Amino acid sequence: MRQFELVERVKSYDPGADEDLLNRAYVFAMKVHGSQVRHSGDSYFSHPLEVAGILTNYRLDCATIVAALLHDTVEDTDTTLDDIRKLFGQDVANLVDGVTKLNRLQISSDHAKQAENFRKLLIAMSKDIRVLLIKLADRLHNMRTLRFIDKPEKRRRIANETLDIYTPLAERIGMAEIKTELEDLAFAETQPEAREAILTHLSHLRDEGSSVVNRIMDQLVRTLRKHDLKAEVSGREKTAYSIWRKMGSKNISMEKLTDILAFRIIVDSVEECYRALGFIHAAYPMIPDRFKDYISTPKPNKYQSLHTAVIGPERQRIEVQIRTREMHEISELGVAAHWSYKQGTPALGEPQYRWIRELLDILEKADSPEEFLENSKLEMYADQVFCFTPKGEVIGLPNGSTPVDFAYAVHTEIGDHCVSAKINGRIVPLHHLLRNGDQVEIGTSRAQTPNPDWEVFVVTGKAKASIRRHTRLQRRGESISMGRQYLERAFRVAGHSVSDKALEGVLKHFRVSELDDLFYAIGENAIHPRDVITQVGGPIIRTKLPPIIRPAPPKSRSDAKSRPGIRGLVPNMAMSFAKCCHPLPGDRIVGIVVSGRGVTVHTIDCEQLVQYNNESERWLDLSWDDDAGGGTSHVGRLEMNIRNDPGALAAVTSVVAKGKGMVRSMKTTLRRADFCDMIIDVEVSDLRHLTSIISSLKASSAVHSVVRARH
Structure with a gap:
């Protein structure tokens, strides 16, 4: 593309563009890149020129196009940011600075360098989203020319980075065209054989079914016209990468995929979208659980459309998307569809940019660049569920999210103090999986703090970063x-x-x-x-010092509440109850110091204490506080032999419940025709409470024998 062609492109959609600024940037970039060449052998200047050309397709403002022309000058030439600022203004300099890599940063690994670069990109795009648009165009052209890089491992690294970071970013701002092409180019490098096999199969289906597709489209048009509804109907083939992902997520072969083709219906108004949906559902059987209404509840990137799947014409299972022309433009161009070069950049306070603020929260909480990058990847995954706050606000979350993820998405303070959750008015565990359309109500307490156990089941980067x-x-x-x-x-x-x-x-x-x-x-x-x-200045210690006892947070909030006071512990010393003997208030107890783990509390007659007979320095003389059993819960383990009859297990749990205990877990160790051996863990307040329950169980006709476990 020659100089005047670039200027004409910009002037075609922005007649007031600064023509002189564009010309000066073109000449300056061409001059400073000089004789530099790319891996392909082309002049290096061809790259920033192509990046600028990509952005003109999205009708971006003059400053963005100028920054695209200059985006590699600071990194790859002797040009400084001060030079850019003096020649092209502060706005252009800020954009160029945001895109420039940290090429002079001395970091120990490529992974850490990637994390640092992404951190810098995030900070820059949080100030001006145009930085991200330039970076995506830059990555797109680099991926188009990836084949010219000689080293296979470098090509694969760049392709994986594209899939991990840049395609989710493109999806988040609704740049569907760029996202799709980046996925396909990266897929060609990471899985060339799989991509070729899928494309071959698609070509075969295309040859066999081209007439079927046309007939389906004609019948859909006739169905809508029958009700005096004018619409444009088109068929769209799923990309090789999306087919590959679906095969992996559903663990099925390509031959078993039934929705490789999707049909798009474009109408004039929102009302006609719902009318078209009604006519399609009236004419063809709907496939359950495949309807999604993104018009009433748009995606965070402002994507709107109706999605449904039906057994359509000729008994073909098809996917149908229904939207207006404006919605279609937004779905293809994303943030660029809203762009107004006369009004400046979109405000980052708008809902579609909430995810940027969440990434900034992760950046603030991360302990290292690598942790930040890991959590950011979690935050950017595209597959989402949409849930509602009690006030009706829509919260988009990754699939597999829990109420804790939801709480952190609403606000960090709510996540930190989350104690309970109601889904659609029903109390659920905090690890409950959320589904589309759930209304979530979070209960909080100022006494609650983030629980380390939450990290096992939360999936959002923001939640993980806060807990860590x-x-x-x-x-x-x-x-x-x-x-x-x-x-x-x-x-x-x-x-x-x-x-x-x-x-x-x-x-x-x-x-x-x-x-x-x-x-x-x-x-x-x-x-x-x-x-x-x-x-x-003191003498070197000759005396053997006691081991450092590594304090650790309790495994769960309930465990923290159930821990009674024990005399004999050093303040702040980590403490846990032995799983071999399950000590209870009322038992005589002893502590064993384990370096790096703290103190483990055993009953004085525990068989495991034999191994410490020759290590007296590990022993601590412990005793329970007088109120150790009051209002707290502990686990007592029982060995039982019960009848193998219907209702026997129910009788056992009923006895425990009447004794105000609670069964925590049950395990059958041996089953015979007449009796079963079981191990049952029961929550009780102290030894007396457990003894009372044992006595009641012995009186039950369903129980042959019951004793407290001692191993």
Whole structure:
């Protein structure tokens, strides 16, 4: 494309464009790239020119086209941002800066470098969405010329990065054309044989079924005209990549896919969309669970359409999309369809850009660039469910999301303090999977904090980032506390006292900036107290120090509430109950110190204590507080032999319930024709409570024998 052709393209949709600015940018970019060549052997300047050409197809403003021409000048030539700012203005300089890679950044791995570049791109596009549009056009042209790169591993890395990051970004802003082409180009590199097989099969179906497709389209048109509804009907073949993904998600072969072809109906108004839907459903049987109304509840990127699947003409199973012309333009062009070069960039406060704010939240909470990139990928996945707040606001979430994901999507504070959830008025567990159309109500409590166990079932990047951040901060606080305690104990054993002022004098030696960092390093076993005492000026410790006990957050909120006070523990010491003997308030107990895990509490007669007979330094003399059993729950394990009769198990659970206990788990260990051996875990308040339930079970005709488990 020659200089005057580019200018004419821009002037065709923006007569007021700054022609001089465009000409100067064209000449400047051509000059500074000079004799540089690409892998294909073409002049390097052909690349920014193609990127600018792609963006003119979306009728973007003059500054964006100029920035596209200049987007590689800072990275690949001696040009600086100050040069761009002086010659082309602040607006263009900001766009170029947003797209420029961190090529001079010294990072240990390609993955970390990719994460840093994405972080910078996110920050830039959060200020101006045009940065993302330029970056997508840049990636599109690079993918079109990917075959010229010699190294297969580099081509594959670029293709995978495209699928992981850039196609989800294109989908999020509704750039369907760019998304589809990027997917196909990346698919050709990552799975060439699979793509070729799918394309061959599609070609075969096309040759065999071309007349069928035309007949289906004709019948759909006649069906609508019968009701005086004028519409444009077209057929659309699914892409090879979308077929590949569907085959993988449904675990079926291509021969079993029934909706490779989709038909699109375009009408003049929203009212006609619903009329057309009614006529199609009246004429052809609808396939259950395949109807989606994105008109009344648009996708976050403003996509609107009616989707349905029917057993259509000639008994063919077909997918039908119904939309207006304006909706069709938005579905193909996304954010660019709303673009007005006279009004400036769209406001990022609009609902379709909510996901950018969520990515920024992830960036703030991430501990490393790699963690940020991982969570961002989770956040950008395209497949979504749409749920409602009690006030009717639509929240889009990835498939597999839970009420905790929903809570974090509404607001970070709600997610952090989430304690319960109602779906359509019914209380459900926090790990419940959400479905399209669910109305979700979240219960909160200021006493609640993010639970580390939530990370097992949440799927959104924002939820994972928030939970990890809380866990990280909690762990740091505990490590600081334990590090300080351990250092003070070490000084006492050495016969010395220590002050914060003395410790501050050795911070530089250990390459930390403040005391908390020193205590944290000690708590994490990165620095030994002996080395600190040596630097402060005391003698080296000869006495064997007790192990550092690694504090850890409770596994679940319910466990935290059920933990009673136990005498004999060091403050902030991590503690857990042994799974071998299940100690209860009322049992005599002992603690065993395990380095890195804290203290495990056993009953005094537990068989597992034999292995620690020669390690007396590990033993702690513990006892229950007087109110240990009040208002808390603990697990008692029972070994039972019950009749193998109908109703026997119900009788057992009924006895436990009447005794105000709760069955947590049941396991059949041996089944005979007449009796079954079982292990049952029961939630009780203390030993007396468990003994009472055992007595009641012994009186039941369904129970042959029951004892407390001791292994």
